[in-house]
Amino acid sequence: MRAHKHTDERSLIVVAVAAALLSMFFLQGFVFAQTVPSSELISKAKEYDGKTVSFEGEVIGDVMQRGDFVWVNVHDGTTAIGIWMSKDFARSIAETGGYRKTGDRVSISGVFHQHCPEHGADLDIHADGLQVIARGMRLAEEPHVSKSKLALGFGIALGVLWILSLLNKR
Amino acid sequence: MILKPHRDDVTVIAYYLGKVIIGLGLTMFIPAGLGFALNERGPALDFLISIELLLLIGLVLTSRYRSEKLLGWMHGMIVASLAWLVAMFLGAIPLYMSGHFRSYLDACFEAMSGFATTGLTLVQDLDHLSYAHNLWRHLIMFIGGQGIVVIALSMFVKGFTGGFTMYVGEARDEKILPNVAHTGQFIWLVSIVYLVLGTIALGIAGLLNGMKPFNSFFHGACVFMAAFDTGGFTPQSQNILYYHSLPFEVITIIIMILGAINFKLHYHLWAGNRKEIFKNIETRTFFLTVMVTFIIVAAGLSQAGIYPKALLLFRKGFYQLISGHTGTGYQTVYARQFINEWGHLALVGLICAMALGGAVCSTTGAIKMFRVGVIVKALVQDIKRIILPPRAVVMQKFHHIKEVFLEDAQVRPALMITLAYLALYGIGSIVGMFYGYPFLESLFESTSAAANVGLSCGITSVDMPATLKVTYIIQMWAGRLEFMSVLTLFGFIYATIKGK
Numbered sequence A: 001m002r003a004h005k006h007t008d009e010r011s012l013i014v015v016a017v018a019a020a021l022l023s024m025f026f027l028q029g030f031v032f033a034q035t036v037p038s039s040e041l042i043s044k045a046k047e048y049d050g051k052t053v054s055f056e057g058e059v060i061g062d063v064m065q066r067g068d069f070v071w072v073n074v075h076d077g078t079t080a081i082g083i084w085m086s087k088d089f090a091r092s093i094a095e096t097g098g099y100r101k102t103g104d105r106v107s108i109s110g111v112f113h114q115h116c117p118e119h120g121a122d123l124d125i126h127a128d129g130l131q132v133i134a135r136g137m138r139l140a141e142e143p144h145v146s147k148s149k150l151a152l153g154f155g156i157a158l159g160v161l162w163i164l165s166l167l168n169k170r
Numbered sequence B: 001m002i003l004k005p006h007r008d009d010v011t012v013i014a015y016y017l018g019k020v021i022i023g024l025g026l027t028m029f030i031p032a033g034l035g036f037a038l039n040e041r042g043p044a045l046d047f048l049i050s051i052e053l054l055l056l057i058g059l060v061l062t063s064r065y066r067s068e069k070l071l072g073w074m075h076g077m078i079v080a081s082l083a084w085l086v087a088m089f090l091g092a093i094p095l096y097m098s099g100h101f102r103s104y105l106d107a108c109f110e111a112m113s114g115f116a117t118t119g120l121t122l123v124q125d126l127d128h129l130s131y132a133h134n135l136w137r138h139l140i141m142f143i144g145g146q147g148i149v150v151i152a153l154s155m156f157v158k159g160f161t162g163g164f165t166m167y168v169g170e171a172r173d174e175k176i177l178p179n180v181a182h183t184g185q186f187i188w189l190v191s192i193v194y195l196v197l198g199t200i201a202l203g204i205a206g207l208l209n210g211m212k213p214f215n216s217f218f219h220g221a222c223v224f225m226a227a228f229d230t231g232g233f234t235p236q237s238q239n240i241l242y243y244h245s246l247p248f249e250v251i252t253i254i255i256m257i258l259g260a261i262n263f264k265l266h267y268h269l270w271a272g273n274r275k276e277i278f279k280n281i282e283t284r285t286f287f288l289t290v291m292v293t294f295i296i297v298a299a300g301l302s303q304a305g306i307y308p309k310a311l312l313l314f315r316k317g318f319y320q321l322i323s324g325h326t327g328t329g330y331q332t333v334y335a336r337q338f339i340n341e342w343g344h345l346a347l348v349g350l351i352c353a354m355a356l357g358g359a360v361c362s363t364t365g366a367i368k369m370f371r372v373g374v375i376v377k378a379l380v381q382d383i384k385r386i387i388l389p390p391r392a393v394v395m396q397k398f399h400h401i402k403e404v405f406l407e408d409a410q411v412r413p414a415l416m417i418t419l420a421y422l423a424l425y426g427i428g429s430i431v432g433m434f435y436g437y438p439f440l441e442s443l444f445e446s447t448s449a450a451a452n453v454g455l456s457c458g459i460t461s462v463d464m465p466a467t468l469k470v471t472y473i474i475q476m477w478a479g480r481l482e483f484m485s486v487l488t489l490f491g492f493i494y495a496t497i498k499g500k
Helices: A002-033 A038-043 A145-169 B007-027 B029-037 B041-064 B073-097 B104-115 B131-146 B148-156 B164-169 B180-208 B213-228 B246-259 B263-270 B281-304 B310-325 B335-356 B369-387 B408-434 B439-450 B466-481 B484-498
Strands: A052-066 A069-075 A080-086 A105-113 A124-134 B397-400 B402-405
Touching: A038 A052, A038 A080, A038 B335, A052 A080, A052 A124, A080 A105, A145 B041, B007 B029, B007 B041, B007 B073, B007 B131, B029 B041, B029 B131, B041 B073, B041 B131, B073 B104, B073 B131, B073 B148, B073 B466, B073 B484, B104 B131, B104 B466, B131 B180, B131 B213, B180 B213, B180 B246, B180 B263, B213 B246, B246 B310, B281 B310, B281 B335, B281 B369, B281 B397, B310 B335, B335 B408, B335 B439, B369 B397, B369 B408, B408 B439, B408 B466, B439 B466, B466 B484
Parallel strands: A080 A124
Antiparallel strands: A052 A069, A052 A105, A069 A080, A105 A124, B397 B402
């Protein structure tokens, strides 16, 4: 009975070790497919060069079309990185970040280049997949009541002073 | 015995300072107008409040300290140095009100960096900044590049006739035209003609890049202002990397070089004297120093082996080099890539280029080509004196608009200012190292601040110590004004305290 129990424990350990080794083997190919922050991509650029990475952030500024491809810049909260993608991927981007608007939050998977030979040695990602995680939105203008009051107050003070200085001149 | 300044001295300084503040307030109508036009109500109100406040202060100073007294050298120098500090404090108001700065000190840093055409930035979340605030960031570079005091007064304030002293106080020691007001207007004319041409060129490049029409020309105008005035701000956080465009890089290189040329040389080129560009000591020195520093940078990059092709090495290396040498600070690499990838030799080449700068009477900072050229000529003259027989008469000439015989009167101030710049670069580096930053990084950032360049290896950030921020502000201010007016201000303060 005890011997049987030992055999079971041993086979469990073997299975666990095998599973761990297998997962390590498979994960090695995809480890960079986990989202990598921009700070790490820049600081460990050599390590990630030519690897498939996943990058997540807000689309900011312009979607710049170049033939059948587009450039978009995606900001992950620290730094923005240029993403080179096909026009078809870019069609799913509805909003880009700017003043009073947040851009679509996207997850990009693609090949990272430390010094892209195709794009003037820029640090970039060539996307082979794009997923919109959250839609961007336009933000409503605040009423700015206190600023309006301050502007009015200063305006009145300026007007009075200006009239006084004119009277003084005479 | 040190004489205490007279009340009249304070009056005349306060009066002209008031006029400068009014001039500065009036320039804020441009971003305010854009804010209202684009329905950016909050930003428009920021500028409206700032305009009112500046006009209030200006009116109080000009009416309370009305003065008909002519400006002396001391007054002009002090107005120039104080005006830049006042412009920093007041120009920072709308920036701080934008909510994109962590502290008022950060907004002041941004304002001084803008006015001094440096380009180091502490703005937060730049990609969501309003058009009005973004325009102001670039406009202050345009104003600062031309010279806040003389240009603002000659354009915006009626009755400004004198002021050569303030012109000199702002590190412009060459009059292009006999009258300083006409000189100021010529500088504006050159700048505005190039502004129109540059904006069109960059706007078209933007359209071809796939940007929206409004953004193309807005970015075109902003990037032109910052490139021609060798500033270095951009409307987006990625700097020039945002555009992913070779034409954009080529156009900005041309604009940066135009900005680094002496306005006097611009005048002669406009007048049809094209040969001047090949004979002038500054353009010759610039050509040589660009060659030498680029060889160093290229050797360093080649040694580091980071760029796969020579053409790519040239594109990256030459762009950062021209940007550094002209004092602009545009980057097509991320700040940390300098440290992580470029290697020491390439960085040293870039630091040398930043330390040298462009032409005198241009919008650049740093030691400047005229001084480098004069010092080299003096060195050659001294070597000739040693080699040739004692009775030989050694004369050294150089060409700067006309043929000039080299004299000690030119060499001495050139050497003094050069030494002062080297000391300024060194002091900033020591402060950086005091806070634990490595030597090369500290030297890089300090040289960039003091030479009004704006290239960053990553030290400049909101998290850097406040003392270091203040150090860089002082470096930007003293570097832009080339020391004389700053030292005069310190002398004036000392005389006020200790004088009898």
